[in-house]
Amino acid sequence: MTEPVNHTAAAARVDLLLVAEMIERGARVLDVGCGDGILLDLLIRTREVDGRGIELSQAGVNGCVTKGLSVVQGDADTDLADYPDDGFDYVILSQTLQATRRPREVIEHLLRIGRRAIVSFPNFGHWRIRSQIAFQGRMPVTKNLSYAWYNTPNIHFCTIADFVALTDEMDATIEKAVALDRNGQPMRMTLPWAVWNLFGEQAVFMLRRGS
């Protein structure tokens, strides 16, 4: 299940490759917030998945459809309700959770629609972010999170610890979890959550409903 993925177009995005490695060949996949389709394209080419996407920006959607991807214009906050239970093997929310209005409801939909949900997000518990608030007293702006507080689309940041707590509350099971360090490299599995929460810049979780 964790065969290596050919590093091609998406080579620069380690988080995408990590997601791809979590996905079984030939699976039915829904990518929520699929952007210009880079992950979907990777999954179709390397994992031979039956892939679908939802994307908010019309430019992103048009680009995806031009590439031959099955993508619809839609909003994770409002349009997931249309999808039937267990319609997909995996539902992916890649770097989109923090931009949703109701993240908990979105995750509930992911767990309902997919047998597995894969969620990746920037960790707001990273020490650089903590230190910007702690020592400069300013809202953090980093390389990966380059928006100022007044123009950011990211309205619901969380830390790795927050996310783990939410999965507990929602009675979801964490099947896999990976944190990426500053260089985008996966951190050692054996480290405790607190260390990931401090040094992980990004996290990728695979969840399923129920415990």
Next chain:
Amino acid sequence: MPRSKTPPAVSQNEADHPTSPVQHFAADESLLLDSGASLGPWQIAYQTYGTLNADKSNAILICHALTGDQHVASENPVTGKTGWWTSMVGPGKSFDTDRFFIICANVLGGCMGTSGPANHDPLTGKAYAVDFPVVTIRDIVGAQARLVDRLGIDTLFCVAGGSMGGMQVLQWAATFPERVFAAMPLATGAKHSAQNIAFHEVGRQAVMADPDWRAGHYLAEGTRPEKGLAVARMAAHITYLSEPALHRKFGRKLQDRAAPTFSFDADFEIESYLRYQGRSFVERFDANSYLYLTRAMDYFDLADDFGGSLAAAFKGTKTRFCVASFTSDWLFPTSDSRAIVHALNAAGASVSFVEIETDKGHDAFLLNEPVLFATSRGFIDSAARARGLKEQGS
């Protein structure tokens, strides 16, 4: 502008004896219609472009809109103009005639060679006129399916069309899911809105108010309700455009004059343009056909056939869909397309959806819209790969 005495309608000749190929169906091959009526003998006129491959897997059915016809990509025998969708159909186009076998049939109830009110009943020799049975979108699609059978084609690679053509695409996908590999409903809806029915009713009333309509029997009486049909077309034409496009093209510009004439002459360019649209339409279209086809659109409500659930219409479908709408289309606004997309998602169908930014209104699907070309090409190419169709030239 007053016209000299009406020449015989060219379209009337096309109705019985079309220039294009036509398939005849005998009385024992009649069509059972939604109204309960049975139509037979009947005929269907069509055009094809390109070559059907050996395993008959590369056929694309194009469904035309309300006032369209089968002459998608070749000269129209009535108007002498080039086909109505050469932007999409032709060598190297999205519907590539070097690669695909393109079929387009005149719709049932039309006036270009498929049985309709302008035809003469082969049994009585009399013009059908308003004695022709009322037809629905499902009847139109049923007739097309009989043509596709005759051509020996089991599964269509794609069914595509805009507006009323899009309704037919949706009906095809719902009625014959296993015969439609890919579907492109453009600028359309799964039902006709109250506003759209209202506009159609204005058009029909204009036709029927013309004394030359003669209670529908103008063909037998040697008249033509040209004024009524022209007014119907003028009103409808406004709904195909958009306010910004009208403003851009015409604004308040005067027609060949420096000042208003203080009369009811066509002072404004937009008036002159609409009068021209009305005039040229009546030269190529049958007034009763207009009544029948607007009615077919009004009756269209796909969900209604499936217990009120549009998703049920597409349950278990393997067809891949590409839905497109246009931002300035107020006849079939994006919300109509979105309703189709929601239903397809609920049915677990493979669907792409783009909303294309344009000020050209409903007619944008017929016009030069590069985003439409790019998305349709991307969709068709990927569907062709999935279907195992060879790349062009290989």
